[in-house]
Amino acid sequence: MTLKTIKAYARAVAITFEITLRQNFSDAFIIFAVIVQPMIIAILALWMLRDIGGDIGIFVIVGSGLTGLWSGLLFISGNSITGERWVGTLEGLVASPTPMAVIVFGKNLANVFQSLASMIASYIAVALLFDLRITIEQPWLFAASLLVTVVAFICFGLIMAGLFVINPAFAQFQNGLEFPIYILAGFLFPIAMLPGWTTPISYVLAPYWAAVALHGSATGSVPPAEIGFAWLMMLVFSLVYVLASGRIFRIVLRKARVDATLSMQ
Amino acid sequence: MLNTARINLRLFWDGAVLSYIALFRWLRPSTYIASKVFGPLVYMLFFVLLGRYATGSSDASFFVIGNAIQMCAWSGIYGITMSITGDHWDGTLPYVFGAPANRLIVFLGRAFIHVIDGYLGVVLGFFWGITLLGLDLSQTSLPALALVVLITTISTSGLGMLLGCLSLMTRNVMFVNNTVFFGLLLFAGANVDVATFPGWMQSISYALPLTRGIQAGRAIVAGADLSQVSGLLSTEFLFGLIYIALGYVLFRWFEKQAKRRGTLEAV
Secondary structure, eight states: OOHHHHHHHHHHHHHHHHHHHHHHHTOHHHHIIIIIHHHHHHHHHHHHHGGGOTTHHHHHHHHHHHHHHHHHIIIIITTTTHHHHHTTOHHHHHHSSSOHHHHHHHHHHHHHHHHHHHHHHHHHHHHHHTTOOOOOSSHHHHHHHHHHHHHHHHHHHHHHHHHHHHOHHHHHTTGGGHHHHHHHTTSSSOGGGSOGGGHHHHHTOHHHHHHHHHHHHHHTOSOHHHHHHHHHHHHHHHHHHHHHHHHHHHHHHHIIIIIOOTTOO | OHHHHHHHHHHHHHHHHHHHHHHTTTTOHHHHIIIIIIHHHHHHHHHHHHHHHHHOOSOOHHHHHHHHHHTHHIIIIIIHHHHHHHHHHTTOHHHHHHSOOOHHHHHHHHHHHHHHHHHHHHHHHHHHHHHHHOOOOTTOOHHHHHHHHHHHHHHHHHHHHHHHHHHTTOSOHHHHHHHHHHHHHHHSOSSSOGGGSOHHHHHHHHHSSSHHHHHHHHHHHTTOOGGGGHHHHHHHHHHHHHHHHHHHHHHHHHHHHHHHHTOTTOO
16 A cells, blocks of 8 residues: 555545534434433433442443443444435445545544544533532543544444445344443443353453443553553454454445445345 | 214224334334334343442342333334324325324324334333343232333323424434433433432423333332322323323424425425
8 A cells, every 4th residue: 555545545534534524413313322312321320320429420421421432333333334325325435446444434433533522521511410520540541541442433333334234134223232232341330240141242342341441441440451451352353343344345345336236225 | 974983993093004014114023123122122121230230239120110111112202203203204294184084083093003012012021021130020910000001101102192293393303202212211210219309300200201100100010009009190191191182283283384384395
């Protein structure tokens, strides 16, 4: 890959990022998914868990923030290719010389960025409402955890976007995939509450390691070495997701160019 | 007279069944299972587990009952709203309002199957509660619980009918649906004792359907008889009727305004 190609891809990512953000900010469904729903979950969880005491405030804020990040990823990034099909622009996108993965990467970057930015604003509001003193015990580790989480979520989004296109049955269960990840990734309660057979499932989910790193660094309850291990797991899974998404995108392109079934629902 | 009644009955039934079938893409079983079985189950599991974590107790009946009864909102809010607003999006609204059909029959027909479906959803919720979460109904009068569920499903559907009409006037149907659904989750007391809310939150809770139904359901499961929850139930039913009436008034107002301004197909 030449420097010129990298510059061209970076420009495509930047433009996709901007257009996606502009579209997302005018979409009430997305506003609900990344702001309203996590706020309601945060308020409800704070009310339910208030007797636990300790650092439950920051635990709930980080946990409900992760629910917003996941819901945004599932509904916005998951539909990032399907959405183009709905508005009839998918064929043009596939025909353009920029690889589709680059476009979807730009879209996912915008989606995750928007989820994150919206949530930071809304959680400040929730903290003010409940008069919570938000203290992040290990701010540098938390910031680094957030960065690795963003990478892992964007890569996870690449897989979902492709899967939702090539398998409509998978897309039918899109709504039903929201809460299982909240449960299995331990966003708002530890996975130790779940039956033992679910633990290996949690371990292969990048959102679980994101929760370990973010909860651990925010509350200071996890040693740095364990947070580092969570980063490593997220990066390993990101690599797996990228490699798998490459295969999935090849199938999508084949559908477009050989089977001519791309625009079919 | 008899002929009119027969026509209205046919209109009611056809409207009810077809709007329901259309919603689930011609009854593809996988769509139904995804949205009415799997989705509500994992949603219930999440809040029951959160409740267990909050209380540190293995007895999660408070959360199981609350979330099982809240299952009626999946049909009552999402289903009915989508059925009413579906005519708008699918371009059939001009035919609905152009036909010389009784509007009340048409309006009620959009909710009928969803009330039955919502009822079955609550039954399924209790089934999950018993089989997966250890809910004990040994002290429970099942006919009384069945009546509580029926009344609560009707009253929640009343709110759905009002929202369905509101959704005829906005592009953001899912925003309205989702916000109200999650608002019910917060205020109706499925996961929190409403009595612990501050006064202004309690005022919202008691202006909503479902709140009293959930309280009555918990009392019945704990062994109360119907007479002990009759006040809660009659008020719950009354609120349902008020929401249905408001929805119908809005439905007629929308028709009148849309015809007058030529905005029947505007989105």
